Amino acid sequence: MDPSTAGHLDFYIGLCLAVGSSAFIGSSFILKKQGLLRLAQKGSTRAGQGGHAYLKESLWWAGLLSMGVGEAANFAAYAFAPATLVTPLGALSVLVSAVLSSYFLNERLNIHGKVGCLLCILGSTVVVLHAPQEEEVVSLSTLAEKLKEPGFIVFAVGVVASSLLLIFLVAPRYGQKNVLVYILICSAIGSLSVSCVKGLGIGIKQLFGGKAVLRDPLFWSLLVGLVLCISTQINYLNKALDIFNTSVVTPIYYVFFTTAVVACSAILFKEWLWMTLERAVGTVGGFLGIILGIFLLHAFKDVPFSWDTLPIFLRQGHQGVLWRQTYVALLQEDTPVDE
Template sequence: MATHSWRDTYKGMSSDNIKGLVLALSSSFFIGASFIVKKKGLKKAGASGVRAGVGGYSYLYEPLWWVGMITMIVGEIANFAAYAFAPAILVTPLGALSIIISAALAHIILRERLHLFGILGCVLCVVGSTTIVLHAPQEREIESVKEVWDLAMDPAFLFYAALVMTTVFILIFHFIPQYGQTHIMVYIGVCSLVGSLSVMSVKALGIALKLTLSGMNQLVYPQTWIFTLVVITCVLTQMNYLNKALDTFNTAVVSPIYYVMFTSLTILASVIMFKDWDRQSPTQVVTEMCGFVTILSGTFLLHKTKDMADGLQTISRNSKHSEEDGFGDSDGIPLRRQDTLRTT
């Protein structure tokens, strides 16, 4: 009886969820690496031109930045495909793995030291991700992009979208000119809010393409192209402000804070639009939330210990009056604007 009950509770993941899981995992590897490559490109561009953090676009002429950009695009394509097969509650939290990749590569390439407790944070991210994977809801059966459009036109989601857009405009036109260079939450807030809408549109577009490839052409519906326009607009906005955040603040701080805000808002948007939790028991919902909190704890621990390590390294370098590694001018105070000799 006990074995039968266990099997009833854990019937296994559907084939679509497995495809989404594999795509999401590969996406995390590409995106995690792209953060580091883009950071290196931004540093090189900033040494010979106007930094992105103060409005410059010299990084567009830097090949290394483009390598990072292409790597991120590959990761985003895999992520895009994952949303077509699996619910956002499964796909989005797996982005925590990109933080682990980013932290490990930052330790090796950017010399941003990874503490022992940072490793513990990585472990917590893996545990939390595994918990969510094992209890993720099955993907909602959708037969037309019109059905997704009806979900988007639900009053609850329309209210959420209006609230997000209002907040984004306030951040861009009021807070960024005053606080963008000193408060990391301003840039990250824009990226995360816009990102929650882009994921919903990406999921809708992914479903439309999946249905089209299966023989049910969705490209004839105007809703498909509306979702495409929203995706393009949101992605360009995210890319612009994420570049500013990466160039202005420490990579080890940008990555986890962006992940936490982006994931939280995306899950909220998905619950409102696709009503994922309506197909789950209270136990499954609580377990997923515990997994998510575990991931949040891991990212917080990772970034706090990274902050401590960077501070110790900066003090050590200053006491020895050493500039041997060439990174002493930009990564010492991760939560504030990086000091630079460049005038604006």
């Protein structure tokens, strides 16, 4: 097969895997939530109260299986497509979760949420159209050479040093007060974990191609590095979610994590060197559109704002303020609004 044709085929395989991963991961949240709600209706001890009855719930296990399939597809996507494409498309899982929640969990999707969904779709489309389609690193031997380059060594040392500084000096003092502390740790370490995933993906592709990858020390080094990075990410992301509101943590983490991964990808895999100015601007623009969409989905998800209430919120002056305050108060009390 012609190398150019093979490169395009890998790109589209990676794209399909990334989109499929988001669909499975987004669906997994809905299945798990439905399973937990079913248990609550039965009067079982809830997970938030220390109960483990969900282990006997089939819907919860279906959600866990869906999550596993999604993560496996995401892992495989990095072996075929550039990280610049795969990582931003992770936002689609948030979109899938938001849309399915409105249909199956009766969670209201207001105007901000609908606009956010549209921006996520448009931003993802722009990223797909402009992301690099050529893959430079296709073997572990090539990756080993890239890892020895001064640019990546400086980047990796900087990430590890800054993470250790945040973990041992900043987090004990400010981690409970500032949401950025734990998120910065997760994002910085996450950039290295994605590099490990991509390297392992390349190694697995070679393994299926008949190469003696399991004898390569780099393969096992990447595996150990991935375990360490993911363990650190899970630990500090759970701390952030336990202390701060999910609607705050999720969009901020997405922005910092994706930015760190794109920066690492640009230094290690040099995907951006093969992009024209138009494609680079399009990729950045699509990424910014996804960021705005995620922000609208989360930051305003509890605002009672719909097309029916739009005239109320658009009223000007003191009367409009009174109308808005009255309407919000009535919604909080679950009482109907008089015409």
